[in-house]
Amino acid sequence: MNWRQERISAGGDGPGVTVHELDSGHDGPTVVVLGGVHGNEVGGIVGAGRLTTRPLGLRAGRLRVVPVTHEAAFEADSRTGPADGGNLARSFPGDEHGTPTQRLADLVARRLIRGADVLVDLHTSTPATDMPFFAGGLDDGGDAASTGVELAVAFGAGLVWTHGSLGPGRTLTLARDLGIPAIYVESPGGGVLDPALLDGYTGGVVNVLAHLGMVPQPATPPRPPALWLHGDGDTDSFTVAPAGGLFLPGVRLLDRVERGQAVGRVLDPRGRELAVVAAPESGHVATLQRFAAVAAGTPVVGVAPARPASLGLPSDRIHARAVAR
Ligand SMILES: [Zn+2]
Known part of the structure; x- marks a missing residue:
């Protein structure tokens, strides 16, 4: 079992991405990992990219990794597209007849996110503004969101930040509309590589895969988050x-x-x-x-704010619904 590379593009001179795929050959979830949705967020890019040089011992499902999702922005060392100023993380579900960034969003939406059972979108803070290292996602009480919250905990960043709603245009917003559990990750020190944070990104994805039963071992022992925030983050x-x-x-x-x-x-x-x-x-x-x-x-x-205890743990809610059915 080896990593394979596939180039997909919007056609003509349109934007494209290189997808790295590891297929266990067995049934199981398809997990899509995106780095570089913002082109200058190098921690998420290398954190995702390092996965594609490892065998991982994948025993179920398949992993599809795009280290650099917005290539034009990456080449310009920019958060957004140099040709159109487009912010890919505000462009989903995209438009196949739109600007280069909108065409890229459409390509990623159709060829990657729609086929996913789980989406992991690795970001960092900007150089100007710090955020802590955390995994976050939607917590609106629905089943897909509840699974996403469990995956945010499983990622093992030590901090989870859940949101009652999501703004338009994000990868997670499209995932919500498609009923796909999804998490995103942020970290401090935008524009700078940090060895411990790189291990946090790469190991965090392995932890998610272990939680899904796709690899035998997590990278770090599962632990509850030291702090759990809940708010819109807007x-x-x-x-x-x-x-x-x-x-x-x-x-x-x-x-x-x-x-x-x-x-x-x-x-x-x-x-x-x-x-x-x-x-x-x-x-x-x-x-x-x-x-x-x-x-x-x-x-x-x-x-x-810290997450109110009244929201309950997603595993409890899923269990309560299963019992009620
Ligand atoms: Zn970002």
């Missing part, structure tokens, strides 16, 4: 810089903060305070601006 939970200047954070990622607490300041070049940045709600710091130079209106701190 811009309403971000505080923006009230004034332009130089942002000085007063908190670190995952610090517990209370609504209204000062979490940073905007300074002038002499270090004088131009504005105070307050936490938008109580919870944990989930995104934090790294680059000091900010304009008025730049989102600088995002806070996500």
Whole structure:
């Protein structure tokens, strides 16, 4: 059993991707792993790419890995497509007659995501804004989402961030519409490779495969998340810089903060305070601006609340539904 490579493209001079496939030859799920949906998110790219040089001992199903999903953005070391400015992670389900990025989304949607039983989309934070290492996904109470939440836990990042809803255009939004369990992953230090995080990405996918019974062993022993956040992760939970200047954070990622607490300041070049940045709600710091130079209106701190126990564990909900049937 060896990895095979296949080039798929939108036709003509349209965009394409290289798919690496490992097929166990036995029944089982098809797991699709995408890196580089944002072209400069190198941790997810190499974290996915390293899978394709390993035998993995796959004993059920098949694994399809695309290390670099948005090739044009990757070649330009850019989050988005250089020709059209398109953000692939806001372009699904795509348009076969649209811009290059929309055509790429259509290709990935039709040839990869539609055939998947599980989708894993590996991102990183941007260089300007940090996020902690976590696996996240939709938790709207449905069966596919509940399975996705279990996979986010199985990934083993130590932190899980679930969302009650998803914004339009994402790979996970298409997966939701197709009833496919899906997770995404983020990590700090965008634009930089870190050996421990690379192991976290590659090992996390192996952990998911082990949870699905596709490989004999997880990369790391299963453990419950040390912290579980739940919130939309959208811009309403971000505080923006009230004034332009130089942002000085007063908190670190995952610090517990209370609504209204000062979490940073905007300074002038002499270090004088131009504005105070307050936490938008109580919870944990989930995104934090790294680059000091900010304009008025730049989102600088995002806070996500801890997951309420009343939501229950997905395994309990699946069990309760099975009993009720
Ligand atoms: Zn991304």
